[in-house]
Amino acid sequence: MASDAADTTDAANTADIADIAGTTDGDATTGTADGTGTDTGKRGGRPGLRTAAAAALAVALLGGLWGLGFLHLPKPGHEPGGPGKPAECAAPRPTDKPGYPALCAALNRxxxxxxxxxxxxxxxxxxxxxxxxxxxxxxxxxxTHTVVSLLDSSTSLEDTRDMRRVYTWPATVLGHPAATYWSNATSVIPGGKLGPATRNIVVAQDPAAPGGRAFEVVVFRDDGLTPDEATLTRLAETVLPTVPGWVPAP
Structure with a gap:
C-alpha cells in the first residue's frame, strides 16, 4: 500500500507541475482545463491547486537536495551547539517570514x-x-536520522485533497479536519532515483474552515523507515496547538 501510494504521488508531482503552468495532462498544448480540446476559460486553473502543487514540489525538492548532500544530516558530535548540547533554533535570516521563530519554537521541543x-x-x-x-x-x-518540517501554508486542506492522483486518507486532529498522505523526495538530478519516503499530515488551522490556511507536518528519515499513522497524529496533536493561528475546536 505504501509503495503504491508513493509511486502514485511521484506521478502526481509531474502532473501538478502542469497545474502551475495552467495546463492539465489531458491537453498540455492548448491549456484547456478538461483535456477535451475545448477552451473552458480556466487556463489559470484553481489558484489553490497551483499553490498546493508548488508547495508539494518545494517539499519534494528539499528531499532531493538532501539526497545530494546539500541538506545532509549532521553527524553526532558535529552539531552547532557542540556534543551533548541541544540545538537551539537558528536566528531568522533577513529573507525569512516573520512567523518562522514561532514555528521553530513549537517544533523544536x-x-x-x-x-x-x-x-x-x-x-x-x-x-x-x-x-x-x-x-x-x-x-x-x-x-540523527530524521527531518521534521512544520509548514504554515496557504494551501488548504481542500486543495490538498483535490490534487490529482494524490491519495489522501481522512484524519482528525483535536476536532480539526485533516488528511494524511505519502510522498517521496524528488531528485534534482535528471534520471536520479526517488529520495526517502515522507509522511505528511495536513490539518485545517480553523476546524470550521477546511478551505482556509492549514498546517502541514512532514517527516522523513534517511534510513527508509517511516512513522505510522498514530505517531504522525500524536505529533500533530502535540505540536499544532502551540502554534499561532491554531483555532481550538469548540
Whole structure:
C-alpha cells in the first residue's frame, strides 16, 4: 500500500507541475482545463491547486537536495551547539517570514524524539527551511536520522485533497479536519532515483474552515523507515496547538 501510494504521488508531482503552468495532462498544448480540446476559460486553473502543487514540489525538492548532500544530516558530535548540547533554533535570516521563530519554537521541543518514537535520539539542527513558497512559512528540525518540517501554508486542506492522483486518507486532529498522505523526495538530478519516503499530515488551522490556511507536518528519515499513522497524529496533536493561528475546536 505504501509503495503504491508513493509511486502514485511521484506521478502526481509531474502532473501538478502542469497545474502551475495552467495546463492539465489531458491537453498540455492548448491549456484547456478538461483535456477535451475545448477552451473552458480556466487556463489559470484553481489558484489553490497551483499553490498546493508548488508547495508539494518545494517539499519534494528539499528531499532531493538532501539526497545530494546539500541538506545532509549532521553527524553526532558535529552539531552547532557542540556534543551533548541541544540545538537551539537558528536566528531568522533577513529573507525569512516573520512567523518562522514561532514555528521553530513549537517544533523544536524537548520531547520531539519521544513523539517520533525514537526517545534515544536528539535534535541536531533547528532552522528555517531553505525553500519556501509565497506566504508559506516553514521550519525544520533535524535529528540523527530524521527531518521534521512544520509548514504554515496557504494551501488548504481542500486543495490538498483535490490534487490529482494524490491519495489522501481522512484524519482528525483535536476536532480539526485533516488528511494524511505519502510522498517521496524528488531528485534534482535528471534520471536520479526517488529520495526517502515522507509522511505528511495536513490539518485545517480553523476546524470550521477546511478551505482556509492549514498546517502541514512532514517527516522523513534517511534510513527508509517511516512513522505510522498514530505517531504522525500524536505529533500533530502535540505540536499544532502551540502554534499561532491554531483555532481550538469548540
Amino acid at each position: 524537548p520531547d520531539l524524539p519521544a513523539l517520533l518514537g525514537t526517545p534515544e535520539d536528539r535534535v541536531t539542527v533547528a532552522q528555517p527551511a531553505p525553500i519556501t513558497f509565497g506566504t508559506d512559512v516553514m521550519a525544520e528540525v533535524r535529528l
